[in-house]
Amino acid sequence: MLQLLPTGGEDLTSWIFQFLFLLFIILFSLYSQRFQLWIWINQIKASLLQLKQMDVQGRRIVIHMIKELGKPDFDPTQRVDELRETFFIDPVDKDPVGVLKRLEHLLDIMKENSTFNVKQLAPKASSEVLANIENTLEASMALYQIYRIIRHYFLLGKRNNNIFFIAQIQMQLPQIMKIAKAYFQALRAFADGIPIGDSIGPLVVSLLEWKHASCDNLEVIKTPARDIYASKFKIKNREVFILRATGPGGRVGKPGEAVFCLVKNNPNIKRIVTVDAALKLEGEKTGSIAEGIGAAIGDPGPEKYKIEQIATQTNIPLDAVIVKQSIEEAVTPMRKEIFSSAEKVVSKLEHIIETRVKENEGILIAGIGNSGGIGYPLKCGGSNE
């Protein structure tokens, strides 16, 4: 430190340099947090601009889609903006009795409202296109929500010079941006009707039907569950029931309710298998398959509860087959690795049917997930439209 002090015989330049250097140390020790805050604020600002850009572009895609495919006789812009502000209030859970029924009721109302509103916006669109518009609008709403929340905390932190707010956003920013980018790509996929990673469940059960059902073997079953397709066919003298969301428009339906009804009405069903996309842990391979016990379904609760309830009531084993993928891969167009895993899951299901179900007994296989871009393997004529 003593070396920093000027010694006799040095010129003015050394003095100035030394003064500047000491000034820098003093400034940095007093205002280092401010400098840090400044850098973080600018980093968040850059990301916020990107979020805004994605939100604006997403909104534009939705409006364009409605105008092009729905052909409304009015400008849908204002109504789309209103719908993007829609919110959902969770049911009170301080008294947990009947919370799932109340949640299901609210979710049903939300779905009905959403379908009704989209139908009003796009009166000339087919039911499949309407389902895709609904999904696209939901993705746009998710992007808008992310943008608004980040903007809220950013402005709050900036206004109050609160480093804690800013630091929290800055540290979570890479993850948030990853999710936002995934939602934007999901929005594009929904708009075009491209299957997403989550569509693996419907794809697998449809492949199973494609492989084993024939015109004299296939029976389409009507269920009271909303947006659900169910059918029955035989594999090696075992009755195989399959169910999935109706397609090729993007829907998830109510698979829990469908499983409940099918098992209740068909006492021959002796096993339930759910097939779904599941979140992989970091380092795990995309598209890898795992088998386990329980209901593989990522709903807010009511559907999973119904599957578990009927399985427990009837004492039926509940198996799950999952295809691993990250959250980004689950909502973006289906990767080739995930698509390739569908055949392997079908082989696994065939093995389960052969080894765990006796002859003349039934098994129910539920393909859980968004059915966007997945039609029906109708080999006996008919149309997917």
Next chain:
Amino acid sequence: MNKTEIFTFKWFLLPLTAITITGAILMSFGLIQLLTFGLAYILFFFAYLFTATSKSSKADLSITAPAFRIEVLVKCTHCDYKEVKKFTPGDYVFKKLETCKQCNEGTLYIAGIYGIPLYPTEEESDV
């Protein structure tokens, strides 16, 4: 390189390490070199702040660009004909297309639709 990467710690730390090592070597030659090192350090710090501020005001236009090439796998119901084509809106899995040109018996159908990422995504883990 992604535009946002310029703000990451890595891009701040590398030149800083270079300056520190150079400075340490120069220090052994006398006081004036130490001062030069100090000045370079200060200049770099403010240059970094300036860069971080000015770059952030520009939005990254590539953010909303398509990130996938969508491929459609077409197969024949009768023979082993396979074809990969570009996705067009209205395509969906199990959609029936025209009669197979190879066997003239089966019907072509869409067996799969999948996305190929246009940019490398996550690095494979070696642990």
